[in-house]
Amino acid sequence: MSILYLFLVLFILLIAGAPVAVALGLASLVFILLDGMPSLVVLHNMVGGINSFPLIAVPFFIMAGHLMNTSGITTKIFAFARAAVGWMYGGLGHVNVGASVIFAGMSGAAVADAGGLGNIEIRAMKDAGYDTDFSVGITAASSTIGPIIPPSLPLVVYGVIADTSIGQLFAAGLIPGLLMATALMIMVSVFSRIRKYPRDERFSLSIFISSFGHAILPLMTPIIIVGGILTGVFTPTEAAIAAVAYSLCLGLFVYRTLSWKQILKVSQDTVETTASIMMIVAASSIFAWILTANQVAQAFATELLSFTQDKTAILLIIMLIVLVVGCFMETIAAITILTPVLLPVAMQFGIDPVHFGIILILNLMIGLLTPPVGMVLYVLSKVSGVPFERCVIATAPFLVPLIIVLVLLTFIPALSMWLPTLIYR
Template sequence: MIILLMFLILFFLLVIGVPVAVSLGLASLFFIVVEGIPNIVLLHNMVNGINSFPLIAIPFFILAGHLMNTGGITNRIFDFARSLVGWLPGGLGHVNIGASVVFAGMSGAAVADAGGLGNVEIKAMKDAGYDTDFSVGITAASSTIGPIIPPSLPLVIYGVMADTSIGQLFVAGLIPGLLMAFSLMVMVSWYAKIRNYPKDDHFNIKVLWNTFKRASIPLLTPVIIVGGISTGVFTPTEAAIAAVAYSLFLGLFVYKTLSFQKILKVSQETIETTASILMIVAASTIFAWILTANQFATFFADQLLSFTDNRILILLIITLLILVIGCFMETIAAITILVPVLLPIAIQIGIDPVHFGIILILNLMLGLLTPPVGMVLYVLAKVSDIPFERCVISTAPFLIPLVVVLLLLTFIPSITMWLPTLIYR
């Protein structure tokens, strides 16, 4: 009963707009006070929650993404993607997706993708005569590729919470991320056919080579990160530091687009973002400890398995639950709350923790495209200067291919697990 009251308090606080970290902390404090547990337990668990070496990767990946954005890398990526796939029907729609795939290997966050590339992509598509709704919809949908293709901030958080190899999670995200891109490109091709969207330009090998040369050095970023991790040259945390060093090298010495003032500004933004994420992780740690100590995960698993022992039905129930929670809760908070509850069930029915991590993150990415939270939609509403409600309607059709990919990944584990098994097992 007290656990139920704790959940009700948490969701009430979230609904009335209390910050996620504060909501988690107050709900946990309620349980501790009612049960008469010493308050020191609260502080002890919160400190232990963020005393983790892999979490050091978070500020460095955030900083690397900010440096890439501020250093003007996005325009080079967009131009290269334009010359690579712009000749296809609905050219700039494909360019939008291609640029997101490349940028995903640098930022690791959907909101960073939407904010960094969104302005460039939407303006170019409007200038070329594309409908605003289509431009916003494909920009929003393609931004969800960012946290699936490595590096990925949500996968780092999941890896820490689930005590699972972050390197394996990163490698596992490669094929699903590319599959998401392919499904969205199929959707763009369909739109191009029924709306008669133009090709951006004819394929030109000389233009492709020139834009590749301009973007070649930034394109090495995902190669350095993924290659370094998969070959064992460095850990995911060390890869994040390498990404920052490489971004600084590009901005200061190669393109000379970074100044002391810009570095100071992005450093402040990184500190603010990191602080908010770590506060959520710290508060959710005590929340997860309460659930674990009271065997809530076991209770929930028993209830679910008493309802059905059909593996497919259980997976569908878990997927639906994550989708619903993702609509109402910020991604990092959702990961920290859901993992202690759902991962034991997933393991019990034979799902690999790496496979479950990809399913979980993709589910939550769909939540970024749905109200009422929908952070990507809020960012694009500001970037495109159209109402939030219109962004929701524009993005809705692009949820179809992403849901199809989600179902494929859920029920065909080999799509996700082939690369991790090949490299690590």
């Protein structure tokens, strides 16, 4: 019965608009007091939940993304992507996707992509005569590639909670991220043919070489991060620190676009963002401990098995649950709540934790593009001046290719498991 109170209090607090961390913490405290346990159990588990070495990567990846945005490196990335794929029909739509793939290897966060590249991309597409809705829609959809291609903040948090190798998770995200980019570029091509969008410009080898020369140092960032992790030179945490050091060198000494005042502002933003994430992780740690101690996952698995024992049906049910939760809850909070409940069920059916992590994160990324939460849509609404409701409608068609990729990844595990199996196993 106490478990029912746990979820009831959590639901009431979330509906009332309480921050996720507060809702999780208070709901857990109510359960513990009703169960007769000392309240210090809450603090003990919250501290234990964030006392994890891999979590140190979170603030450094956040800071690296902020530094890239502040130092103007995103402009160089956009220019290179424009020279590389702008010659295709609907060129700036393809540039949008290509730039997001490159930036994904630096920031690992969809909101950072939308906030950093989004303004540049939407303004350039508007100036070139593209429909505003199309510009906003493809910008929103392409930003979801960031948390799939390594490095990825959600994958770091999932790896800590699921006790799964973050290096394997990073390797597993590479091919799915490229699949997402391919699917979105196909969608751009379809729209471009129907609406007769122009090519941005003819391909010019000299412009390509020139833009590559200007962007080569920023382009080295994902190579340093991803290559260092996959080859074993760095742990994910060390790679995050290296990314910050490299970003500082570019901004301070190479391009000289960073001032110490800007670095202070970036540091403040990093602390603020990290604090909110860590509060959620800490609060969800006690929540997850309660669920595990009371065998909620086993009870949920038993209920599912009484309904059906078909693996395909179970996967569809799990993905539907995640999709619905993703529409209403912030990504990190959803990961920390859903993983202890759903991962044991998935593992009972022989689903690898690495594979499950990829489909879980992609599913939650789709949630970032749907109301009522839709954090990416709120960011793009702010940077583009387009009303939130219109952003929702503009993004809806681009959910189709993302859902297709999600289905493929769910039922063809090799798409995500081939690379980590090749490298680590």
